[in-house]
Amino acid sequence: MxxxxxxxPILEETKKIVITTHPNPDADALGSSLxxxxxxxxxxxxxxxxxPTEYPDFLxxxxxxxxxxxxxxSTCDEVxxxxxxxxxxxxxxxxxxxxLKEMEEMIRSSNAVKVxxxxxxxxxxxxxxxxxxxxxxxxxxxxxxxILLLNGRDEITPDIANCIYAGIxxxxxxxxxxxxxAKVHRIVAELIDLGADIDLVNREIYDTNSINRLRFIGFxxxxxxxxxxxxxxxxxxxxxxxxxxxxxxxGDTEGLVNYALSIKGIVMATIIIEKEDEVRLSFRSxxxxxxxxxxxxxxxGGGHKNASGGVSNMSLNxxxxxxxxxxxxxxxxxxKVQV
Numbered sequence: 223m224x225x226x227x228x229x230x231p232i233l234e235e236t237k238k239i240v241i242t243t244h245p246n247p248d249a250d251a252l253g254s255s256l257x258x259x260x261x262x263x264x265x266x267x268x269x270x271x272x273x274p275t276e277y278p279d280f281l282x283x284x285x286x287x288x289x290x291x292x293x294x295x296s297t298c299d300e301v302x303x304x305x306x307x308x309x310x311x312x313x314x315x316x317x318x319x320x321x322l323k324e325m326e327e328m329i330r331s332s333n334a335v336k337v338x339x340x341x342x343x344x345x346x347x348x349x350x351x352x353x354x355x356x357x358x359x360x361x362x363x364x365x366x367x368x369i370l371l372l373n374g375r376d377e378i379t380p381d382i383a384n385c386i387y388a389g390i391x392x393x394x395x396x397x398x399x400x401x402x403x404a405k406v407h408r409i410v411a412e413l414i415d416l417g418a419d420i421d422l423v424n425r426e427i428y429d430t431n432s433i434n435r436l437r438f439i440g441f442x443x444x445x446x447x448x449x450x451x452x453x454x455x456x457x458x459x460x461x462x463x464x465x466x467x468x469x470x471x472x473g474d475t476e477g478l479v480n481y482a483l484s485i486k487g488i489v490m491a492t493i494i495i496e497k498e499d500e501v502r503l504s505f506r507s508x509x510x511x512x513x514x515x516x517x518x519x520x521x522x523g524g525g526h527k528n529a530s531g532g533v534s535n536m537s538l539n540x541x542x543x544x545x546x547x548x549x550x551x552x553x554x555x556x557x558k559v560q561v
Contacts, residue, residue, distance in 0.1 A: 278473020317345030362389030380417030
């Protein structure tokens with residue numbers, strides 16, 4: 223892959239552009255995608271944002287949301303057509319094409335110039351250009367850098383600022399994670415100067431709970447939280463029946479794992495969720511406990527040192543048994559790994 227600098231002249235002429243991100247996009251993934259979309263259409267490009275899956279209701283306030291094409295059986299032909307017809311494909315907040323499932327082959331076979339903007343470890347070597355930095359707190363931070371490289375600071379509208387701010391705010395845990403650098407605060411200050419409405423963004427993301435979600439959180443805390451004080455590990459186990467019982471939607475389990483991590487003395491927290499075709503796991507840790515290595519070695523996953531995800535093709539019970547068998551080794555094997 224080549225440095226992003228060599229890509230910049232390509233955008234000097236009008237292009238057909240596709241922007242895509244990882245499945246189950248979070249605020250950083252969707253915010254970066256829509257922020258880039260809004261910026262590029264101002265410059266006259268033809269741009270389409272494609273999400274591999276649905277995403278939470280609490281992200282649908284984002285400007286440009288109504289233009290997002292969600293990959294599905296009914297939109298598959300449209301998605302393929304836009305991929306094949308594009309001049310440029312931006313891959314935001316991910317760097318492994320196998321995460322996209324059905325869309326993987328479309329991107330690989332497209333003749334478009336492919337660009338990665340991402341902050342996760344170990345990118346796959348499929349793109350032509352990259353803006354990649356694991357020290358960045360969020361893809362939103364890198365998108366801001368990208369816009370500056372295009373001399374576009376004065377073109378950042380309040381809508382673009384809101385999208386970028388949402389990504390940075392959530393990926394830093396509301397500016398609590400160690401990734402929150404002085405640079406992050408300087409960028410946020412600039413976004414506020416450019417019109418970001420931080421009160422609006424916070425309310426839309428954190429204060430728009432449904433009654434079902436609040437009841438589910440209470441149920442999960444009282445009935446589905448397991449604590450191994452001897453190992454300083456806590457975890458939730460959420461079944462498909464639990465989802466059905468509370469009528470949960472995409473995103474309703476977002477942030478639940480942080481309740482477990484907030485328990486005094488806990489160094490690693492996990493949520494294990496049964497889905498239709500797989501079991502998904504989300505890991506959080508503090509300090510030098512490297513959950514990205516744990517996820518990679520045992521659950522086909524990865525991510526950041528203190529925040530990672532994984533999957534299991536076993537049953538829920540089998541996955542829980544596997545996870546529990548690994549607990550006694552976590553603190554000794556994954557402490558103080560420099561990643």
